[in-house]
Amino acid sequence: MLRTHTCGELSLEHVNQEVVLCGWVQRVRDKGGMIWLDLRDRYGITQLLFEEGKTQANVLEIARSLGREFVISAKGQVIERLSKNDKIATGDIEIRISELNILNPAKLPPFLIEDETDGGDDIRMKYRYLDLRRNNVRKNLQLRHQVARHTRAYLDELDFIEVETPVLIKSTPEGARDFVVPSRMNPGEFYALPQSPQTFKQLLMVAGFDRYYQIVKCFRDEDLRADRQPEFTQIDCEMSFVTQEDVLNTFEGLIRNLFSKVKGLDLPEVPRMTYADAMRLYGSDKPDIRFDMQFVELKGAAQDLTSGKGFSVFDDAELVVGICAPDSAVYTRKQLDELTEWLKRPQIGAKGLIYVRYNTDGSLKSSVDKFYAEEDIKKWAEAFNAKPGDLILIISGAADKARKQLNELRLEMGTRLGLRSSDEYSALWVLDFPLLEYGEAENRWFAMHHPFTSPKPEDIPLLDKNLGAVRANAYDMVINGVEVGGGSVRIFEKELQKQMFGILGFTEEEAQEQFGFLMNAFEFGAPPHAGIAFGFDRLCSIFGGADSIRDFIAFPKNNSGRDVMIDSPSVISDAQLKELAIKVE
Amino acid sequence: MLRTHTCGELSLEHVNQEVVLCGWVQRVRDKGGMIWLDLRDRYGITQLLFEEGKTQANVLEIARSLGREFVISAKGQVIERLSKNDKIATGDIEIRISELNILNPAKLPPFLIEDETDGGDDIRMKYRYLDLRRNNVRKNLQLRHQVARHTRAYLDELDFIEVETPVLIKSTPEGARDFVVPSRMNPGEFYALPQSPQTFKQLLMVAGFDRYYQIVKCFRDEDLRADRQPEFTQIDCEMSFVTQEDVLNTFEGLIRNLFSKVKGLDLPEVPRMTYADAMRLYGSDKPDIRFDMQFVELKGAAQDLTSGKGFSVFDDAELVVGICAPDSAVYTRKQLDELTEWLKRPQIGAKGLIYVRYNTDGSLKSSVDKFYAEEDIKKWAEAFNAKPGDLILIISGAADKARKQLNELRLEMGTRLGLRSSDEYSALWVLDFPLLEYGEAENRWFAMHHPFTSPKPEDIPLLDKNLGAVRANAYDMVINGVEVGGGSVRIFEKELQKQMFGILGFTEEEAQEQFGFLMNAFEFGAPPHAGIAFGFDRLCSIFGGADSIRDFIAFPKNNSGRDVMIDSPSVISDAQLKELAIKVE
Incomplete structure (x- = not known):
């Protein structure tokens, strides 16, 4: 091997050993006659040390010529670090370098090879081999x-x-x-x-x-x-x-x-849940059950708590269905309007959104107070098992559509309420x-x-x-x-x-x-x-x-099915087409 | 599961247990009021027993209706076998069946589902799913x-x-x-x-x-x-x-x-061997070294033991090279002629074959005795390190061709001499x-x-x-x-x-x-x-x-690149071609 160890394995137990490491130059700090170099490979990062007076002049010179992402091999002695770095596995040691070779120089990468990069999607796809160097x-x-x-x-x-x-x-x-x-x-x-x-x-x-x-x-x-x-x-x-x-x-x-x-x-x-229940309770055959907010049908197969009060939107609807968002009664009118607009976008296509705010003082305020008495709204709140501070959000219309729309709303409210953490699993x-x-x-x-x-x-x-x-x-x-x-x-x-x-x-x-x-x-x-x-x-x-x-x-394609790194698909030769007995139209 | 055990796992320790097995009918013997049925699955074969008088009539009837490769499930009690079969893992037991169900009947397969089958390549490719049932x-x-x-x-x-x-x-x-x-x-x-x-x-x-x-x-x-x-x-x-x-x-x-x-x-x-050595010693970049018979060059870079004796075939050749086949001096003239013909086939294309028989009595007999004195031939035998009983086979011509031809001959002789056993590995x-x-x-x-x-x-x-x-x-x-x-x-x-x-x-x-x-x-x-x-x-x-x-x-293609089981490749629709913007010529 061109190395004795990887950049992720040296620790205090190796102190005084002579080692050879290979890898990529992650960072160089050159200050007061000392050069610290972070050498990176798949396994980790190890700090290399060069010191004026102690390190040979030609080695120092090479060290000063290095740029980011140069590939080098370096030989030296493992020593204990004065100021330890407990963020990396090799943070207790560094290598005092006696020999240094550039295995391959590197042009400046088009974006930063760091966890947080400055490269956009397109450039990272084109230079996928550089993006793949990033830890994450x-x-x-x-x-x-x-x-x-x-x-x-x-x-x-x-x-x-x-x-x-x-x-x-x-x-x-x-x-x-x-x-x-x-x-x-x-x-x-x-x-x-x-x-x-x-x-x-x-x-x-x-x-x-x-x-x-x-x-x-x-x-x-x-x-x-x-x-x-x-x-x-x-x-x-x-x-x-x-x-x-x-x-x-x-x-x-x-x-x-x-x-x-x-x-x-x-x-x-x-x-386990049947498809029928999933559609009825979540409006989706792939419900996110990290959080509740199950659908409640105010007008549906089981009951009708809405008809006959003169609110034609509900009266004409096949289904009136809603969710109860916990602790969301704080939503202002403006926020509710914004939510309604969000639902009306063509991607979702809802006609509108009815809400009932269950205020913390126990009062109920809905956007359909004109049509429904407090008594009626109270029955709704009971159906939702709502408690003071909750916000009930209701959609109506054809059953399939209303469920799909309410599913989107439920997921959105789950996200807004922080109920869909990516490190929780259901x-x-x-x-x-x-x-x-x-x-x-x-x-x-x-x-x-x-x-x-x-x-x-x-x-x-x-x-x-x-x-x-x-x-x-x-x-x-x-x-x-x-x-x-x-x-x-x-x-x-x-x-x-x-x-x-x-x-x-x-x-x-x-x-x-x-x-x-x-x-x-x-x-x-x-x-x-x-x-x-x-x-x-x-x-x-x-x-x-x-x-x-x-x-x-490792090597994905973009939304046009192209691999922009290798520039594929591509035109093939006439000879190939002829051999295959096909013609491009 | 539809079964309690597989057909490969029951033994004396299961005696008296009630079990359910599923699998394919491998063989049925019906004799003297007893029916023995070999039930097969991936894991093995288990013998099922039906007995007139002891087995219910309807179960017996079903058992008698079964054909080869029927898929069945059978319930019964594990009993010790009277006559053990030590060829199979379950040979100590059999199952006295009390319930029997046909899960799926089977048409008679087009070839025998046995280690030695009567099906040719083509039919086995077409019914690959049946061929895959064969143990081997x-x-x-x-x-x-x-x-x-x-x-x-x-x-x-x-x-x-x-x-x-x-x-x-x-x-x-x-x-x-x-x-x-x-x-x-x-x-x-x-x-x-x-x-x-x-x-x-x-x-x-x-x-x-x-x-x-x-x-x-x-x-x-x-x-x-x-x-x-x-x-x-x-x-x-x-x-x-x-x-x-x-x-x-x-x-x-x-x-x-x-x-x-x-x-x-x-x-x-x-x-390890260099390419140059492999070509020189075996005439191939992938020599079979399960056996020796390395090439010896009678006329080549290192020596010339053939020229100037009036044998123009060797005199004109770039290379004269041979192998020494152990214990093959018994080859008759007829066998040697046949070997020469084999070498002359267009696949190999040799012009001819010269031999030296090193008889067990120590005498040397070659096909070029006319040109070479016994003294000369003896030198050849020494070059080959031949011993009485061996047969030296020599090819001449342009170096590359001669080596390729001799490689074929060497492999053939290795096979004939039983030196290329498939369970030996080099x-x-x-x-x-x-x-x-x-x-x-x-x-x-x-x-x-x-x-x-x-x-x-x-x-x-x-x-x-x-x-x-x-x-x-x-x-x-x-x-x-x-x-x-x-x-x-x-x-x-x-x-x-x-x-x-x-x-x-x-x-x-x-x-x-x-x-x-x-x-x-x-x-x-x-x-x-x-x-x-x-x-x-x-x-x-x-x-x-x-x-x-x-x-x-699992599913190979034939020499025309066809999968004859699914009949692919195949014609695709005009709509598909149009979408792809191509045309068949």
């Missing part, structure tokens, strides 16, 4: 490695086998848009990159592999939002001869194990998703999870009568309001799978052409099986307490 | 998982971080042919799938990651041979602040660790590869390893004078004559990298356009670094004692 970014990727490591250890222990499934597969019309790869050897034909290894993992169950997992790259050619990447990583799992309950237990175990191993946290047993299982959802635009039914999800056995008779009412044996794991994983018990019988494709609008021929290999496989002894997949980038970002997945990916 | 195939993939697991454990222990590099990257003209992916969001532009994460791992070194690895899919759109796959897996590694020696030691450690953990074998220290480091090789057809120099490989510092002056003589700091690991891994110390200075691209025929502009991101990165403080990559599929096949990698890949 590198630590995210080290955390990612730890999450992967403990995931594998947990699953290996339970007899899961990691099996690599192919990346060059077949394009299928169901689901998101595929990335495709023209085949040179089969001109005019294309491979597709997998959106998930779904059918392959099911085939592995048919093959008797019993327990499969894979930490695997998946691909979706979708329009990108801040938090989506065209390629992403999944912890993909499948088990045979199990019920939904077994899958929930096994993977709740995984997540709790990861919290324990990676975060040192004891995650409590994960509560996990939740959401169960009993609908099997199907109706696409109004396309005028047909779509699989809510995917076409291989099994309906609940007791709901199978509804497949002939009431498709919207059929519940699936499907489940999502939600942490802090973010869906981190989801899965289902699968269909494993050919006839049911055929029926499912029929419901989704496939002709028998189309179903056979696209998924015949799977349905045929079901005829040769397919075991009951079920599985789950976790969004690995997302899971890592949650463990890292961050909102964006981008900083948990 | 499944065990290959379990072995693969173990190799991956122990690789990660070893590298994690040494502070390597696994980092995922992108799959959607940029097409570059150097190296093999890229698979490309049209970008919908950037019409007319394409991503490429990585042939290796080479530049990314180097950027991770620039980023200070210090030690990186990844078990990663790579892609090459090359014409396929029996043993090549368009997508393959690599153990990809890189280290900073190291010399070649450090890389060799670290990864020799990996390989020896894998042999110990996966095979229970103590692989001795791996010998590893070897081949060092000091040439940096460049001349492409006669293209009339330019090519990087033998890749353009990022560093020349030996002492050979850098030769870059201006004698390109063919420049040696690289490059190394291959060879096991049993198969290259399982290779790597190099990398160039880490911009100017040298620029010079290298110049030598390879890049204009400065082309180099900047294709690899500017890397050369720019070298200007911001790049550490000295080196790395290696192992062919993971190949490594697994060697551990599995097999020649082909295909059975160590």
Whole structure:
């Protein structure tokens, strides 16, 4: 090795030893004939000392020629530091340098390589290799490695086998848009990159592999939002001869194990909620249950505390639903107006917001006092179980819309009230998703999870009568309001799978052409099986307490799907196109 | 779970317990009112017992309706077997069944699900999920998982971080042919799938990651041979602040660790050989050193024991070189003729074969007795260090050709003599590869390893004078004559990298356009670094004692790059093509 130690390991026990360190120049202070140099590598920072009179002149000269991010090797003796630095692991010692070599000089970086950098997103993406030198970014990727490591250890222990499934597969019309790869050897034909290894993992169950997992790259050619990447990583799992309950237990175990191993946290047993309850109580299939503020319906299926008082907005509404924000009665009229405007933005699209301020003196003040007597408002406050100091916020309209809007408001109030700390964790299982959802635009039914999800056995008779009412044996794991994983018990019988494709609008021929290999496989002894997949980038970002997945990916792409560092995608040569028998339009 | 135990775990200690097993019907014997059923899962086989009079009639009826590969669940009591079967782990017990359910019936499989199957390659590829049920195939993939697991454990222990590099990257003209992916969001532009994460791992070194690895899919759109796959897996590694020696030691450690953990074998220290020696002594840069038979040059750089005796074939030859096959003097004239014909096939293309039989009585008989006196032949025998009973086989001609042909002959003789057993292992480091090789057809120099490989510092002056003589700091690991891994110390200075691209025929502009991101990165403080990559599929096949990698890949493609199971690649829709702004020619 070019070094005897790393920059993170020397301490008082090494005093007097002669060592060689290699790394990057983080900082140089040159004062009163003394030079202190912070040398950095992945493992830490060690202080190098040069001293006029004691250090050889040529070494001093080299030391004075160094700039930030120069790569050097330095030999010297470990000595005890006079003024210790307890902020770093090596803060008790420094190295009195006798030999110094520049291994590679460095131009001035375009932004500061510090935890707090002055570089904007674009420049940091272009010089990603410099951004990755920053402690916090590198630590995210080290955390990612730890999450992967403990995931594998947990699953290996339970007899899961990691099996690599192919990346060059077949394009299928169901689901998101595929990335495709023209085949040179089969001109005019294309491979597709997998959106998930779904059918392959099911085939592995048919093959008797019993327990499969894979930490695997998946691909979706979708329009990108801040938090989506065209390629992403999944912890993909499948088990045979199990019920939904077994899958929930096994993977709740995984997540709790990861919290324990990676975060040192004891995650409590994960509560469960049906999709129906999640929508009713939170207006979302991924409720953030770090805080309460459950929805209360003033006018809904169970009661009507609003109608007939002449307030047409509520009278005409399908649903009147609200939340009770604790200790928020202090909100001024101006703040409430601002909140209303926030709700009216096109992204949310609420028509308005009704509030009831439960003042600390016990009085109630609402924005609809004109229509409702104090008696009425009191009943509302009781329905919300409100206490003096609380603020009740109410939205009305079509049920689905009102719930979605109120979900946004609830999350916003949770954030404002500091109830959504990124180092607190609440996990939740959401169960009993609908099997199907109706696409109004396309005028047909779509699989809510995917076409291989099994309906609940007791709901199978509804497949002939009431498709919207059929519940699936499907489940999502939600942490802090973010869906981190989801899965289902699968269909494993050919006839049911055929029926499912029929419901989704496939002709028998189309179903056979696209998924015949799977349905045929079901005829040769397919075991009951079920599985789950976790969004690995997302899971890592949650463990890292961050909102964006981008900083948990070594080389992410921007919102146009470009890697600006390597400048990809790019034009390819005519010769390549010709060989592939394709032409750019 | 639908079962209480697997089919591989019950033994005498479970006798009298009531258990539920699930699995596949392997075999049913129905004789004299007794039915024995072998139930199979991934973990083993357990015998189920049904008995007329003792088993309920309806259960018996179901048992009699079962076919091969039916998926069933069966409940019963563990009892001691009368006639034990010590070939299987559960051979001491059987289960007296009280309840029996068919979970899924099965059509008759198109081939036998047994270790020795009657299915040909094509049918087994089409029904890969059935082929994977066979013990030996499944065990290959379990072995693969173990190799991956122990690789990660070893590298994690040494502070390597696994980092995922992108799959959607940029097409570059150097190296093999890229698979490309049209970008919908950037019409007319394409991503490429990585042939290796080479530049990314180097950027991770620039980023200070210090030690990186990844078990990663790579892609090459090359014409396929029996043993090549368009997508393959690599153990990809890189280290900073190291010399070649450090890389060799670290990864020799990996390989020896894998042999110990996966095979229970103590692989001795791996010998080292220069490329020049390998070519001179074995005619190959990947010699199989499980056996000796090193080349001896009768006419070459060191000596000439053949010229001037009127045998023009040798007189005109640049090189006369041979091997001494032990105990092969028994070869008859007919066998030698057949061997000569084998060598003359176009795949090898030898002009002929000269032999010297060293008979056990001490006499020497050669096919060139006409030209050489016994005295001459004796000198040859001495040069080969031959002993009575040996057979000397000699090839002549242009040096490169003769060596290649003799390499083939040596391997063939090794096989015939049983010296190449698949459960014996000899590893070897081949060092000091040439940096460049001349492409006669293209009339330019090519990087033998890749353009990022560093020349030996002492050979850098030769870059201006004698390109063919420049040696690289490059190394291959060879096991049993198969290259399982290779790597190099990398160039880490911009100017040298620029010079290298110049030598390879890049204009400065082309180099900047294709690899500017890397050369720019070298200007911001790049550490000295080196790395290696192992062919993971190949490594697994060697551990599995097999020649082909295909059975160590869950879902391989055939020689036309097709996955015949899912029928891919395939035609995609016009709408897809239009969205991607491409057209099939």
